[in-house]
Amino acid sequence: MVNLVKDFWNGVWDENTIFKLQIGMCPTLAVSTSAQNGLAMGLATTFVLVCSSALVSLVRKLVPNEVRIPVYVVIIATFVTVVDLFLKAAFPDIHAVLGIFIPLIVVNCVILARAEAFAGKMPVHRSAADALGFGIGFMIALVTLGSIREILGMGTWFGMRVMPAGYVPWSIMVLPPGAFITLGFVVAAVNLISRRSTATSRSS
Amino acid sequence: MSNNLRMVIVLTVTAMLSGLVLSYAHDMANTYIQRNEEAKLRLVILDVLPGAEDYEVLASKTQPEIPEDDVTLSEAPPTQQHIPVYRGLDKNGEEVGLAFIVENPGYGGLIRLIAGIDTRKDTLTQIQILEHKETPGLGSKIADAPFREQFAGKSITDPFVVGQDVDGISGATVSSKAVADGLRTTIQEVMKRYGKRG
């Protein structure tokens, strides 16, 4: 049980893909224009990550080592297409906003990295916990970024008005430059927090 | 069993399973996807044509119903060759107006909008922006009420020129012009093809 919690927490904070490892940045920057888009993308990625990690772990003993990468890629791409079709059928508006970044989940390095580094060697329940952690960590990053950009850029949060009526939205926040600049400062803030916490744990 | 053979078998089985899963998922999703698209289209058509209870498709993007003797069409720009046009019908099945899709490039990309004509009064009923990629805060105002609503009730023979009979959005001349120009040319095309005949 302790193992499972540790596997989960590793992805949420210690090795958070966006804040710490800086991989999987393309969808993060592109679809974080609002909190809702960030959440949708985060959920889609988490689903693919958990399903493909679990399946990779299940079949890990059947797949010869030489062809494991192509097999992993096909598994991931299949789940991505399922998500793509599901969103198109159930949530067409969200599907339209996320656009080509749904199929691009395939090349989100996080998913292949977890399959290769963890799920290919570990039992199913630990692989799923690990994948869930990384997925949630990714989702938290996307929603954080999306919230900051939406609140400053449009004065709303999840579509609800949060800024006072006289607030003039900073349009640049929802444009491409706003994505880079916001993420730059968020990454710096996370660095600062983890540096402080390691400093205190060392001195105590 | 040799290792090579095993590799081939594993890859083949993986690919086949993937294809199987996907074709099944595609079949399931497809009915919903088509139903969504139809429902969405129906909603906007009935919205821009007040009084309409139903509609029939006169021309759609995939099945352009272009009169064969129409030579002028071959010279039209590509975006105008296939104008989707829908005829709005009231509950007795009488025509109340025509709705059509206008596509014209703006500042950041293609602007798609739907407009309705009241064919009894020859006026525009209203327009709705379906899709655009204009700059947020500037060109994006084409989708806001103050800009859109000035087209409601305009005569279809009006000039549709920004600065004359259309108030442009300050700071977004290109976007405003794209809407006005697109409306003018498409209305002319639509009326030529489907306007009162005899």
Added chain:
Amino acid sequence: MSTLFFIFIGALLVNNFVLVRFLGICPFLGVSKQLETAVGMGMAVTFVMTLAGVVTWALQHYVLNAFGLAFLQTVLFILVIAALVQFVELFLKKMVPVLYRALGIFLPLITTNCAILGIALLIAQREHDLIQTVVFCVGAGLGFTLALVIMAGIREEMQFAPIPKSLQGAGIALITAGLMSIAFSGFAGLVPM
């Protein structure tokens, strides 16, 4: 002719792959510390992008659309790209060792570069013919190279700048990219879309 020019400028500057479309961010941040490697990576990406663009264009038109199999797009494209990169690597190693030494180390990184799958998907959405596709790919690849080279130039200078500790590395790189993106947004509206 003017259409081709607009497609090229559109892909190179107006809708720059990195700074406007957010494709290929990982190599953009990872391989932009030195000017020399940035040029190598840029060339490798442009090369593979053009090749992949043409192959996937043909597959989309003559296989997927022809047989109504559009839902297999993602699976097919990613496999084709992976195979293509392997093939290019082997081919260069055997036939053009000079080029292999220059680009070789970047090739394995390219498979998971979303710019390649991204361009394949973008091409599938457009109604370009073969020549327009090639021009679009080359423009997008050079646009990627341009952004990468500018970034590397700035980062080489930045090594000696007094940057707050927390901002060092990815933080300052992202903010620099943001400022570059503001500069590139000046190209918006340059060509009729």
